[in-house]
Amino acid sequence: MTDSSQPQTPNSQGFIRAFRALIIVLAVAGLAFWVYQNAVQPEADKPFKLGLDLAGGSHLVYEADVSNIDAAEVPELMSVLRDVIERRVNVFGVSEPIVQVESSSFVTEEPIQRLVVELPGVSDVGEAVAEIGRTPLLEFKLYDEALAAQQETLQNLESLGESATGSRAEIGNVTIDGEAISQEPPFRDTGLTGRYLETAALEFAGGNSGQLSNEPLVSVRFTAEGAELFAEITRNNVNKQLGIFLDGELLSAPNINEPITGGTAIISGGFTAEEARALAQNLSFGALPVPIELQSTQTVGASLGAEVLGKGMQAGVYGLGLVLLFMLLWYRLPGLVAGAALLSYVTIMLALFQLIPVTLTAAGLAGFVLSLGMAVDANVLVFERMKEEYAKGISSREAASIGFTRAWSAIRDGNITSLLSAIILFWFGTSLVKGFALVFGIGVIMSMLTALVVTRTLLLTLPDTKKSAGTLLATLLGNGIQK
Amino acid sequence: MLGSALIIGSLGLNLGIDFTGGSLTEVSYEIAPNKTELENLINTQNLGGISVRASVDEAGRDAYLIRTRDLSESERVELESTVTSLGEAGEISRFTSIGPVIGQELRDKALYAILGVVLIIVIYVAFAFRGIGTPVSSWTYGAITIFVLVHDVLVPTALMSILGYVAGIEVDVLFVMALLAVLGYSVNDTIVVFDRVRENLMANRVEKRTKREEAGVMYEDVNYTLTKPYDKIVGEAVRETLARSINTSLTTFIALLALYFLGGAVTQTFALILMAGVLAGTYSSLCIASPLVVTYAQWRAKKETN
Numbered sequence: 001m002t003d004s005s006q007p008q009t010p011n012s013q014g015f016i017r018a019f020r021a022l023i024i025v026l027a028v029a030g031l032a033f034w035v036y037q038n039a040v041q042p043e044a045d046k047p048f049k050l051g052l053d054l055a056g057g058s059h060l061v062y063e064a065d066v067s068n069i070d071a072a073e074v075p076e077l078m079s080v081l082r083d084v085i086e087r088r089v090n091v092f093g094v095s096e097p098i099v100q101v102e103s104s105s106f107v108t109e110e111p112i113q114r115l116v117v118e119l120p121g122v123s124d125v126g127e128a129v130a131e132i133g134r135t136p137l138l139e140f141k142l143y144d145e146a147l148a149a150q151q152e153t154l155q156n157l158e159s160l161g162e163s164a165t166g167s168r169a170e171i172g173n174v175t176i177d178g179e180a181i182s183q184e185p186p187f188r189d190t191g192l193t194g195r196y197l198e199t200a201a202l203e204f205a206g207g208n209s210g211q212l213s214n215e216p217l218v219s220v221r222f223t224a225e226g227a228e229l230f231a232e233i234t235r236n237n238v239n240k241q242l243g244i245f246l247d248g249e250l251l252s253a254p255n256i257n258e259p260i261t262g263g264t265a266i267i268s269g270g271f272t273a274e275e276a277r278a279l280a281q282n283l284s285f286g287a288l289p290v291p292i293e294l295q296s297t298q299t300v301g302a303s304l305g306a307e308v309l310g311k312g313m314q315a316g317v318y319g320l321g322l323v324l325l326f327m328l329l330w331y332r333l334p335g336l337v338a339g340a341a342l343l344s345y346v347t348i349m350l351a352l353f354q355l356i357p358v359t360l361t362a363a364g365l366a367g368f369v370l371s372l373g374m375a376v377d378a379n380v381l382v383f384e385r386m387k388e389e390y391a392k393g394i395s396s397r398e399a400a401s402i403g404f405t406r407a408w409s410a411i412r413d414g415n416i417t418s419l420l421s422a423i424i425l426f427w428f429g430t431s432l433v434k435g436f437a438l439v440f441g442i443g444v445i446m447s448m449l450t451a452l453v454v455t456r457t458l459l460l461t462l463p464d465t466k467k468s469a470g471t472l473l474a475t476l477l478g479n480g481i482q483k
Numbered sequence: 484m485l486g487s488a489l490i491i492g493s494l495g496l497n498l499g500i501d502f503t504g505g506s507l508t509e510v511s512y513e514i515a516p517n518k519t520e521l522e523n524l525i526n527t528q529n530l531g532g533i534s535v536r537a538s539v540d541e542a543g544r545d546a547y548l549i550r551t552r553d554l555s556e557s558e559r560v561e562l563e564s565t566v567t568s569l570g571e572a573g574e575i576s577r578f579t580s581i582g583p584v585i586g587q588e589l590r591d592k593a594l595y596a597i598l599g600v601v602l603i604i605v606i607y608v609a610f611a612f613r614g615i616g617t618p619v620s621s622w623t624y625g626a627i628t629i630f631v632l633v634h635d636v637l638v639p640t641a642l643m644s645i646l647g648y649v650a651g652i653e654v655d656v657l658f659v660m661a662l663l664a665v666l667g668y669s670v671n672d673t674i675v676v677f678d679r680v681r682e683n684l685m686a687n688r689v690e691k692r693t694k695r696e697e698a699g700v701m702y703e704d705v706n707y708t709l710t711k712p713y714d715k716i717v718g719e720a721v722r723e724t725l726a727r728s729i730n731t732s733l734t735t736f737i738a739l740l741a742l743y744f745l746g747g748a749v750t751q752t753f754a755l756i757l758m759a760g761v762l763a764g765t766y767s768s769l770c771i772a773s774p775l776v777v778t779y780a781q782w783r784a785k786k787e788t789n
Binding site: 053061063112125126129294295296297298299300301303304307308311312314315316318319320322323326327330362363365366367369370372373374376377380381384387388406409410413414415416417418420421422424425427428433436440 | 540541542553556559560574575576577578579580581582584585588592595596599600603604607608611656657659660663664666667668670671674675678679681682723724726727730731733734735736737738739740741742744745746747749750753754757
């Protein structure tokens with residue numbers, strides 16, 4: 001039997017309490033130091049991540065046209081699209097461009113696929129739009145004889161109408177077999193697009209196989225998967241025309257003479273050397289797997305963002321100071337404990353912002369400042385219950401203990417509803433609302449945790465006394481206006 | 484509450500481009516040009532209906548907020564050169580353009596989010612207060628919570644409506660977030676009061692169990708009789724939670740005041756709306772929720788005796 005198994009004396013209990021309190025204080029102080037280091041050092045691993053509205057920059061939203069794509073393939077195509085655009089925006093050399101796919105939620109009937117591009121520090125949105133717009137859309141399509149025949153019939157009908165009445169007759173949507181005839185060039189999709197592209201290079205024709213000598217050409221090499229597809233298409237469609245489309249325009253439609261298994265193709269289209277070089281260069285960054293269209297843009301000047309950030313931080317510091325002061329004046333010694341809990345809350349939240357990382361926006365900062373006022377609520381609930389018991393003549397430590405027990409159901413129910421709301425928001429929300437919901441949700445959990453752990457431990461470490469003792473300590477432990 | 488609904492109904496809400504789609508350009512000047520002059524110049528570009536509002540940017544420079552329809556890239560460039568040609572040292576400090584589809588989607592999402600939150604709250608309150616039984620069921624507390632929430636959302640919305648009418652301030656995503664924060668705050672406040680009602684009910688009731696036999700099966704009926712009138716119990720609960728309600732509102736209000744006066748212009752309206760929400764939330768949980776539950780209980784009692 002060792003000493004530690006002996007019943008603990010009140011003194012050793014007090015020592016353990018003080019020790020726990022010390023550990024908590026040190027842990028929070030250490031965390032605060034780490035957060036500070038991360039925030040101020042230029043080369044920190046985990047700096048704060050600032051949203052575009054604070055750092056300044058451009059935010060672009062593109063909508064991808066996936067109407068012709070099999071739904072099962074959409075996620076993969078979108079990730080190919082993301083990679084292509086990512087390579088593209090890396091040209092800007094901005095520190096951390098964000099390119100992400102966002103699917104509109106179930107609110108709309110057909111999910112819309114969007115690509116969100118965030119370029120911190122780029123305030124010239126025109127330049128960004130132009131650069132992304134240079135990404136080519138390359139498609140290989142087969143000549144569709146049936147469609148061509150239908151289009152010809154339609155043309156004949158129209159000219160017939162013209163000659164019959166002497167003026168152009170309106171023949172609008174002529175349908176054959178129940179389907180409207182497309183007026184596009186008579187080609188159908190093969191599934192072979194720029195997504196299977198590996199490299200592209202500028203070449204000059206050697207003058208054989210019908211090409212003009214020294215005509216600038218672009219040769220493309222497919223990936224293994226693309227080469228297979230290309231071989232299959234050419235094998236099954238010998239003696240047909242394969243149309244090559246760039247950004248929706250038909251460039252050329254060479255005849256397939258024999259199956260091509262080498263995985264390379266030549267694009268000709270009457271380019272000048274300059275055009276061919278630009279195309280080869282643009283293609284080497286990757287080509288769009290699906291057409292995209294710019295839907296919304298947003299820019300914030302860098303100086304403006306810094307201004308918002310500075311003001312938000314100032315509001316946070318003053319808000320924190322005022323809440324601390326209020327708690328101290330109203331609840332005296334327990335108020336000091338609540339202050340320690342609030343500082344722990346701020347420290348843990350900031351550390352989580354760096355670790356997760358949470359992108360800080362003006363709205364997020366505002367939400368955080370708001371949470372400073374709300375986070376002390378659990379403390380207030382406990383202190384009010386404690387005050388009731390203390391006024392009855394129970395010793396301060398016991399009163400604190402009862403206060404926690406009694407206030408628990410209110411703290412629990414209030415926080416669970418808040419947490420449920422945060423989850424719903426996160427589920428429904430767009431990216432901006434999601435960020436807010438995340439900060440709100442973590443804030444709820446952390447404010448509860450700091451109240452239950454930090455406040456409780458520190459409060460139980462305070463010396464025990466009774467109100468009837470009438471000492472200064474007894475007054476300090478009492479709180480608020482007593483009857 | 485009726486007044487708030489009337490205000491919203493008559494003045495309407497000034498929906499911003501977040502919800503309607505369109506473009507918002509903030510142009511800042513060292514020396515700002517005349518507003519009419521600027522408007523006339525922009526109108527030569529034929530962008531359809533435009534609205535120009537004088538404002539001050541974050542750096543304290545004079546600025547104009549120009550709202551137009553959703554602009555294409557070339558139109559944006561043209562607008563930029565147009566507005567910076569006037570005044571001195573004009574500069575586009577902020578530009579936002581949102582397509583109509585995204586706007587519509589955002590509007591739907593905001594609505595669904597608010598409805599979803601309200602629904603989950605009523606279910607949780609009914610669940611958390613189950614077994615409270617006498618004299619009104621837990622669903623009553625849930626329903627009253629909703630009523631209170633509607634009140635707390637209507638008040639700041641009415642304020643927004645007035646701000647929109649008087650100062651041309653527009654409803655944006657931040658406003659929706661402020662409303663959602665008000666919802667969270669208000670339900671918390673109401674729950675604290677109801678929690679005390681629950682505790683006091685449990686402490687002030689006598690349990691009476693009666694056994695009866697019906698077709699060979701034993702049933703046990705549990706009846707509770709309150710030792711104090713219900714309205715007294717609720718009144719005490721309100722009094723006991725008063726200090727907590729006021730203190731939490733105060734700390735929240737203090738933080739919001741700091742945000743309003745020191746935070747950026749972007750979040751000023753957000754802070755203002757929340758302040759209105761916090762006041763409404765505190766008032767409603769003390770002065771609406773509790774009297775309402777008592778009135779309902781009395782009405783039920785009267786109906787049963789008749």
